[in-house]
Amino acid sequence: MTSANGTRGKVILAGAGPGDPELMTLKTFRYLKEADVIITDRLVSQELFPETIKKGAVILYAGKQRGKDESTSQKTINELLVEHALQNKLVLRLKGGDVSFFSNIFDELKTLVEHNIPYEIIPGVTAGSGAAAFAGIPLTARGYATSVRFLTCYDPDAIGADLWNELATTDDTLVFYMSSEKLRTMVTNLLLNKISSDKGLAIIEQATTPFQKVYIYTLTEFAERETMKFASPTMVIIGRVVGLHEQFKWMENSPGNENYFYDLEKLSST
Numbered sequence: 001m002t003s004a005n006g007t008r009g010k011v012i013l014a015g016a017g018p019g020d021p022e023l024m025t026l027k028t029f030r031y032l033k034e035a036d037v038i039i040t041d042r043l044v045s046q047e048l049f050p051e052t053i054k055k056g057a058v059i060l061y062a063g064k065q066r067g068k069d070e071s072t073s074q075k076t077i078n079e080l081l082v083e084h085a086l087q088n089k090l091v092l093r094l095k096g097g098d099v100s101f102f103s104n105i106f107d108e109l110k111t112l113v114e115h116n117i118p119y120e121i122i123p124g125v126t127a128g129s130g131a132a133a134f135a136g137i138p139l140t141a142r143g144y145a146t147s148v149r150f151l152t153c154y155d156p157d158a159i160g161a162d163l164w165n166e167l168a169t170t171d172d173t174l175v176f177y178m179s180s181e182k183l184r185t186m187v188t189n190l191l192l193n194k195i196s197s198d199k200g201l202a203i204i205e206q207a208t209t210p211f212q213k214v215y216i217y218t219l220t221e222f223a224e225r226e227t228m229k230f231a232s233p234t235m236v237i238i239g240r241v242v243g244l245h246e247q248f249k250w251m252e253n254s255p256g257n258e259n260y261f262y263d264l265e266k267l268s269s270t
Helices: 026-034 075-086 105-114 127-134 159-167 180-191 219-226 240-248 263-270
Strands: 008-013 037-040 058-061 090-095 119-122 146-152 173-177 199-207 215-219 233-238
Touching: 008 026, 008 105, 026 090, 026 119, 037 075, 058 215, 058 219, 075 090, 105 119, 105 146, 127 146, 127 173, 159 180, 180 199, 180 219, 180 233, 199 219, 215 219, 215 240, 233 240
Parallel strands: 008 090, 008 119, 037 058, 037 090, 146 173
Antiparallel strands: 173 233, 199 215, 199 233
């Protein structure tokens, strides 16, 4: 499949950071001003649009939101990349956080290679490190942890008994993406595997945005609470380093309950 004149544009796969638009890299910001087409995830700050982009550029919202029918399928996103690149356009595929952390860059890369479309990959600040920094939690503080693991637990049943035991006993800091809906099951499994009582639980809503909120619990305290629902996106940090939050926090919780990122259902109705 080629364009009518045999030319191809280029696709830039770039991370926009975890929310705060000032955490975007200068390189991604430059491409944001140069791109002909911008295909953006939901978890990208709307403060970047439309003033930053060049005149005539097209913004395509291709967000995904768990449980929402309005979510854009990966197949559709792949097709959009190919369609516009084959029109000899510069396409910026803008993703929240970093493109290599729990995103579908693998599918998009395979599509671009299959169609022989030039591309470039630009890293970004991933949500795990952004959330930790804005919560004042150093992930590998000396004497508290020597390693950090980035994980997801949207399907707890996919984690076997041996791994639950290993996660409960490790001294690594555990950072969970896309896991807040299954958090109670996670905590229960860790407690059943006798996780140390000196490991804390940090739940960080809408990290790095003006609406950030940080909740700190022991795992036992959280297990005894009524079911809680958290704003999307939410990051979860488990480990001894959570105990440093009170000492090093530099940002107060937002007093309101606003959503910083656009809701797909509301966007589709406008």
